[in-house]
Amino acid sequence: MTRAEDRVLIAGAGPVGLVLALSLARRGHRVTVVEKLVDLLDQVRRAGTIHAATLEMLDDIGLYERLERRGLVAPLVHYWDRGDPEPIAVFDHGVLAGDTRFPHALQCDRLKLVEEALKMASDTDLIEVRVGTELVGFEQGGGSVTAVVETADGEREALRGTHLVGCEGAHSVVRKQLGIDFEGFAFPDRTMTLSVVFDFDSLQPYGLRNYILDPVEWANLFRWTDFWRVVLPADVDADPDSLLDDDVIEAGLQRFHPIGAPYEVVSKSLYTVHQRVAATFRAGRVLLAGDAAHVNSPIGAMGMNSGIHDAVNLAAKLSAVLRGDAGDEVLDRYVRQRRHVAVAHVQAITIRNKKLMAEADPQTRRRNRDELRRAADDPSLAREFLLRASLISSVREAAEIA
Ligand SMILES: Cc1cc2nc3c(=O)[nH]c(=O)nc-3n(C[C@H](O)[C@H](O)[C@H](O)COP(=O)(O)OP(=O)(O)OC[C@H]3O[C@@H](n4cnc5c(N)ncnc54)[C@H](O)[C@@H]3O)c2cc1C
Numbered sequence: 001m002t003r004a005e006d007r008v009l010i011a012g013a014g015p016v017g018l019v020l021a022l023s024l025a026r027r028g029h030r031v032t033v034v035e036k037l038v039d040l041l042d043q044v045r046r047a048g049t050i051h052a053a054t055l056e057m058l059d060d061i062g063l064y065e066r067l068e069r070r071g072l073v074a075p076l077v078h079y080w081d082r083g084d085p086e087p088i089a090v091f092d093h094g095v096l097a098g099d100t101r102f103p104h105a106l107q108c109d110r111l112k113l114v115e116e117a118l119k120m121a122s123d124t125d126l127i128e129v130r131v132g133t134e135l136v137g138f139e140q141g142g143g144s145v146t147a148v149v150e151t152a153d154g155e156r157e158a159l160r161g162t163h164l165v166g167c168e169g170a171h172s173v174v175r176k177q178l179g180i181d182f183e184g185f186a187f188p189d190r191t192m193t194l195s196v197v198f199d200f201d202s203l204q205p206y207g208l209r210n211y212i213l214d215p216v217e218w219a220n221l222f223r224w225t226d227f228w229r230v231v232l233p234a235d236v237d238a239d240p241d242s243l244l245d246d247d248v249i250e251a252g253l254q255r256f257h258p259i260g261a262p263y264e265v266v267s268k269s270l271y272t273v274h275q276r277v278a279a280t281f282r283a284g285r286v287l288l289a290g291d292a293a294h295v296n297s298p299i300g301a302m303g304m305n306s307g308i309h310d311a312v313n314l315a316a317k318l319s320a321v322l323r324g325d326a327g328d329e330v331l332d333r334y335v336r337q338r339r340h341v342a343v344a345h346v347q348a349i350t351i352r353n354k355k356l357m358a359e360a361d362p363q364t365r366r367r368n369r370d371e372l373r374r375a376a377d378d379p380s381l382a383r384e385f386l387l388r389a390s391l392i393s394s395v396r397e398a399a400e401i402a
Helices: 015-026 052-060 064-068 110-122 173-178 246-256 303-323 330-358 362-377 379-389 392-399
Strands: 007-011 030-035 072-074 076-081 089-092 105-107 127-131 133-141 144-151 156-161 163-166 182-197 209-213 219-223 228-234 264-278 286-288
Touching: 007 015, 007 144, 007 156, 015 030, 015 110, 015 127, 015 303, 030 133, 030 156, 052 064, 052 105, 052 303, 052 392, 064 110, 076 362, 089 362, 089 379, 110 127, 133 163, 133 173, 144 163, 163 173, 163 303, 173 286, 182 246, 209 330, 209 362, 228 246, 246 264, 264 330, 303 330, 303 392, 330 379, 330 392, 362 379, 379 392
Parallel strands: 007 030, 007 163, 030 127, 076 209, 163 286
Antiparallel strands: 072 105, 076 089, 133 144, 144 156, 182 228, 182 264, 209 219, 219 228
């Protein structure tokens, strides 16, 4: 008979917690996931691009096909100068055909991933998902971890497991209780994310993923299945409430592309971008993954992707420990590998992307444009560029870390 402590406890049923649960269950391990929200699909939409390296991992656990049906296959990435009807450069993932079985990104929002992962989780007795259940604290000792959880009606319960993984996002209770520093900084400006029902393709030949450079009003424009996602910088000195005013948003969109009619905006959110990595991802039997361990600017679509890579990496190592095939020290390798990726790839690339979008110096802008053009036109340079952008390089480099 299985004992309660034979299970792994996961806090947070976001993409990272659920992929970790599915990956562990696939290896035959029991998992309990606690999620504070009652309705997981009632969330602000964010994260819409899934990169090649992640698609392979999702395919390995049976999630890819479900998502492909609900998303858009995006082989191209366009770079533009704001106001210029011709792209600076167009990168084609076809150059990755020898590197991945998915030479494209998939435009598919985080909520669809969560929804499909929950369906898969409900098909196995190995995964228990408790919604409306918030992790409020934990203790470890005597070969197990005891998590204290609280339900929406204030009932507290202790759950025992072999390990606890904090996948509960940037405000992680686990990280805070462990007193682990969240090292890094916040950009002084704010970013506005809008979901807009309008065919931006009718204005100029946009692709599914567009990065639009401008020193003042850079933009990101992504096509999702049912709307377009527009990301714009917001006035750093303005009052946040006024920035979310419908008229202010409408004016910002009309400056971006005047269309002579009001835009249909179906969602709006304003946020401050943090670039942070936890000082460590492990304390004994307690671990961190995903946004609980690292956060970054969404320019480049790396947060959810790299978090899923954490989950897949960690599942293999936890499984080896649980089976007795490896000692606990293998979990430190998880930290070495994934912390390296968070710092040297995800932070480095997203900080550089932000700088590229908003570069103000005319000479540097010209140089950036020349480099983008040269890279897109040369298959070998384009491959190098996309290996990094699609996080394939990060996975390869991590595998080399002992
Ligand atoms: C505008 C925007 C666009 C983005 N676009 C992309 C993109 O295209 N590609 C990409 O890779 N990334 C993107 N990101 C980043 C991405 O959204 C995150 O990196 C990703 O959602 C992190 O997943 P996670 O599972 O670690 O955490 P989360 O998605 O934050 O999930 C954490 C879960 O834990 C739950 N929880 C919180 N506290 C507790 C608790 N105490 N107990 C129990 N449950 C708890 C939460 O309710 C939530 O369900 C974007 C981010 C933003 C803001």
